[in-house]
Amino acid sequence: xxxxxxxxxxxxxxxxxxxxxxxxxxxxxxxxxxxxxxxxxxxxxxxxxxxxxxxxxxxxxxxxxxxxxxxxxxxxxxxxxxxxxxxxxxxxxxxxxxxxxxxxxxxxxxxxxxxxxxxxxxxxxxxxxxxxxxxxxxxxxxxxxxxxxxxxxxxxxxxxxxxxxxxxxxxxxxxxxxxxxxxxxxxxxxxxxxxxxxxxxxxxxxxxxxxxxxxxxxxxxxxxxxxxxxxxxxxxxxxxxxxxxxxxxxxxxxxxxxxxxxxxxxxxxxxxxxxxxxxxxxxxxxxxxxxxxxxxxxxxxxxxxxxxxxxxxx
Amino acid sequence: xxxxxxxxxxxxxxxxxxxxxxxxxxxxxxxxxxxxxxxxxxxxxxxxxxxxxxxxxxxxxxxxxxxxxxxxxxxxxxxxxxxxxxxxxxxxxxxxxxxxxxxxxxxxxxxxxxxxxxxxxxxxxxxxxxxxxxxxxxxxxxxxxxxxxxxxxxxxxxxxxxxxxxxxxxxxxxxxxxxxxxxxxxxxxxxxxxxxxxxxxxxxxxxxxxxxxxxxxxxxxxxxxxxxxxxxxxxxxxxxxxxxxxxxxxxxxxxxxxxxxxxxxxxxxxxxxxxxxxxxxxxxxxxxxxxxxxxxxxxxxxxxxxxxxxxxxxxxxxxxxxxxxxxxxxxxxxxxxxxxxxxxxxxxxxxxxxxxxxxxxxxxxxxxxxxxxxxxxxxxxxx
Numbered sequence: 001x002x003x004x005x006x007x008x009x010x011x012x013x014x015x016x017x018x019x020x021x022x023x024x025x026x027x028x029x030x031x032x033x034x035x036x037x038x039x040x041x042x043x044x045x046x047x048x049x050x051x052x053x054x055x056x057x058x059x060x061x062x063x064x065x066x067x068x069x070x071x072x073x074x075x076x077x078x079x080x081x082x083x084x085x086x087x088x089x090x091x092x093x094x095x096x097x098x099x100x101x102x103x104x105x106x107x108x109x110x111x112x113x114x115x116x117x118x119x120x121x122x123x124x125x126x127x128x129x130x131x132x133x134x135x136x137x138x139x140x141x142x143x144x145x146x147x148x149x150x151x152x153x154x155x156x157x158x159x160x161x162x163x164x165x166x167x168x169x170x171x172x173x174x175x176x177x178x179x180x181x182x183x184x185x186x187x188x189x190x191x192x193x194x195x196x197x198x199x200x201x202x203x204x205x206x207x208x209x210x211x212x213x214x215x216x217x218x219x220x221x222x223x224x225x226x227x228x229x230x231x232x233x234x235x236x237x238x239x240x241x242x243x244x245x246x247x248x249x250x251x252x253x254x255x256x257x258x259x260x261x262x263x264x265x266x267x268x269x270x271x272x273x274x275x276x277x278x279x280x281x282x283x284x285x286x287x288x289x290x291x292x293x294x295x296x297x298x299x300x301x302x303x304x305x306x307x308x309x310x311x312x313x314x
Numbered sequence: 315x316x317x318x319x320x321x322x323x324x325x326x327x328x329x330x331x332x333x334x335x336x337x338x339x340x341x342x343x344x345x346x347x348x349x350x351x352x353x354x355x356x357x358x359x360x361x362x363x364x365x366x367x368x369x370x371x372x373x374x375x376x377x378x379x380x381x382x383x384x385x386x387x388x389x390x391x392x393x394x395x396x397x398x399x400x401x402x403x404x405x406x407x408x409x410x411x412x413x414x415x416x417x418x419x420x421x422x423x424x425x426x427x428x429x430x431x432x433x434x435x436x437x438x439x440x441x442x443x444x445x446x447x448x449x450x451x452x453x454x455x456x457x458x459x460x461x462x463x464x465x466x467x468x469x470x471x472x473x474x475x476x477x478x479x480x481x482x483x484x485x486x487x488x489x490x491x492x493x494x495x496x497x498x499x500x501x502x503x504x505x506x507x508x509x510x511x512x513x514x515x516x517x518x519x520x521x522x523x524x525x526x527x528x529x530x531x532x533x534x535x536x537x538x539x540x541x542x543x544x545x546x547x548x549x550x551x552x553x554x555x556x557x558x559x560x561x562x563x564x565x566x567x568x569x570x571x572x573x574x575x576x577x578x579x580x581x582x583x584x585x586x587x588x589x590x591x592x593x594x595x596x597x598x599x600x601x602x603x604x605x606x607x608x609x610x611x612x613x614x615x616x617x618x619x620x621x622x623x624x625x626x627x628x629x630x631x632x633x634x635x636x637x638x639x640x641x642x643x644x645x646x647x648x649x650x651x652x653x654x655x656x657x658x659x660x661x662x663x664x665x666x667x668x669x670x671x672x673x674x675x676x677x678x679x680x681x682x683x684x685x686x687x688x689x690x691x692x693x694x695x696x697x
Contacts, residue, residue, distance in 0.1 A: 028407040028408060029403070029407050030403045030404050030406075030407035030408050033400060033403050034400070037396075037400065130486075131486060133491055133495075138488065138491050138492070139421065139487065139488030139491065140419075140420040140421045140424065140443055140445070140488060140492065141395060141421045141424060141425070143424065157403065226396065230395070230396060230399050230425055231425075231428050232395065232399070232421075232424050232425040232428075233395075234395040234396075234421035234422075234425065236393065236394055236395060236396075236421070237395075237396065272397070273400070273404070276389055276390075282390065283352065
């Protein structure tokens, strides 16, 4: 047992097992869609968790990167005739560039100022997507061409369940690698005390910037997948509420826990579906449950449960 | 560690099982609806939901359709197209609905269309944009009139007043944008020249600069303002403040009492196209729609205690077109129902008189709109 816990790849094995075993209990393709959504959101949440949980920086505009990724696979094939798979990478590249450019000045800010600046960034992206109607179709959105890989159209919830699961595994592996590297430890040092980290020779501004860029790429890929899964994109994907949802997933699952990112995404994707039977009280129930989690499991679901069950941090 | 996994897995299974709960296996006709009951589009989705619930109850009280009770399954997408898509999948895969009435916004509708097309389930949308039915999709219909028709109605009125050169000031929100594009599109074929164009943001509080530009433009005979919400009211006030004398046309987007209240005396003389539902009491008795719109307004007011809106009317029309199609088909078979929806002929609804065809899945013509003029703080029906 203890050796298993110490293994840095435990979350990776857990995610792989969950992805493989869940379809055994899926009664219909609708569940594959829910599963695909959980994996895709988890991908974005892991990226954001690297930024929030490890580097200790808040981003309230992360849905902006979801939007960039989503519209890359929508606009690229439709207006420029580029292949969809290429646009996933192009979108990720564009997100990285934007994050790099925006991050330079923004990450110098701290606390509330940083939060407000990222908030502004997210809103700007959402306004651009809404207003540049010639390219994006405006508030009604635009349709997305299907991804075709090696002559096979990637179509339907089942395929995207497996693509989402596969990419999530890669995302988890990369994140775990980063956390366990000198960079990861430097990030945690920043999280605990920026001044102390600086004194120890950590180049704080550069580390923050690089993790911001990485988290933007995660979100962008998730956005592209979401667009390809749905076949249609609308600007609300990049809206403020979506950014908040991502932050909520991070906090709920547990800041600084990669596996927590998956749990946070799962809870916030599945709960609204599970609560529809409450009809008019749906939103109240959702709020109560999330509040309950935050009050009882203050450190987030995975870290708190991990501590409770094993007597030590996960 | 293993215990954690077990716990998480159990929680996951429990939640998934919950989603499947609450289904009854009775011989009912299941009709689905995904509406934006909450969120930014709730002013559309809320009356739609109330209308559907109200009338499904009424239909069931009378014995249902073809002897079967109608079971309505409503999900709230909160104005999120991604959520709408998920609920659409759920209606098809889990609830196994035979037809769908809903899709409050154009974005949500377009996101859901592939789901229903693939499953071959008739889908009657309640959203405005023309892209929903153009190109014609075999399984997709809609009840609200399009923005294009509003433009044509305004242009027809302009022609009748012998005006051909106009300026346009439009909002950049979804509604204003879509209608502006449609107006620009149909202007040439209607014989209208748009000499100048201005825009404003949905939250702008002063449109004087844009209107000054329009005033300074020579040869403008009228101004058209496609827009929604408070923007058009501000345009109307600024318009009078600047002393512009050429006629001002507003769109069906502001066809509510609230607009007159916001614009105040400045609204005097403003013309706009609107659905018959808004002027139910003022329609002449000879009007074919009179009975339907008066009844619907009265029942909606009695049951909900709220003023009637055209959006709820769209839901009423969608449900009734579906129910009549089921009655004609004498079954709830998806293919037969779809064919019968397409054969809808002379259905008198709140939105107009609907005659569909294989090339027209909306079935409304310009008579669906009435031209109104605001006089003494109230609507008056023209012609």
